[in-house]
């Protein structure tokens with residue numbers, strides 16, 4: 065189990081950080097989660113581009129050029145002999161230094177990336193999951209994949225306490241996204257989702273959804289829908305690198321369209337599998 069760091073590969077048991085680490089003390093850093101199928105990255109360009117956008121947005125100096133980052137990420141899979149489905153978690157913080165809000169001088173960023181096993185959530189994807197709705201109390205810059213995830217963590221915990229898979233977040237009734245995924249409503253053959261503004265994460269899988277809808281001549285409407293609209297939705301689903309295309313069949317205890325998974329969601333699941341090069345659906 066080797067972890068990639070800014071300087072070298074380190075065995076996971078040998079990786080330690082000082083307690084004055086800015087990721088730990090301020091959440092002063094950014095991260096990515098990249099899906100791996102059959103030992104190969106999926107949507108790697110989208111993730112690397114987003115990582116560097118996040119770094120720019122928070123004035124964080126990346127330890128690697130983009131080109132080096134690709135090489136290092138490949139080396140990480142090789143070093144760990146990954147051939148199956150997995151995910152790579154990577155974070156970069158502003159480094160370790162005596163605690164002070166302002167950026168420390170001459171301190172190098174800390175980076176680590178490691179591989180975790182991850183199997184596809186076949187039953188959930190087949191049957192659909194339930195969700196709750198919660199107010200979105202996060203900051204205005206959710207397009208940055210920052211380490212500050214406390215509102216997301218609390219929302220997900222509340223979902224979990226109610227036996228639900230996700231929390232659908234809304235600002236004054238307007239649905240933004242979920243605690244760790246993007247969310248979409250299907251009505252009258254059209255797919256609605258919040259526009260890729262600064263207040264949501266621009267999901268890499270969301271980008272593919274837009275393309276798949278275009279391929280299939282399904283209107284992809286980037287306009288926010290409201291929590292009340294969910295009760296009249298024909299279909300509801302969420303996407304993320306770990307959840308893929310996940311149908312939502314119940315919200316706040318009420319079934320969405322009879323609790324059945326809809327045909328557009330099924331079509332998009334199928335397109336995802338093809339795009340990701342997943343051979344067979346069980």
Ligand code: PLP
Pocket residue numbers: 097241242243244245246265266267268269270303304305306
């Ligand atoms: N929105 C939030 C808040 C997330 O944390 C995530 C990913 O984990 C997503 C959306 C989906 O992003 P992606 O499709 O790039 O995995």
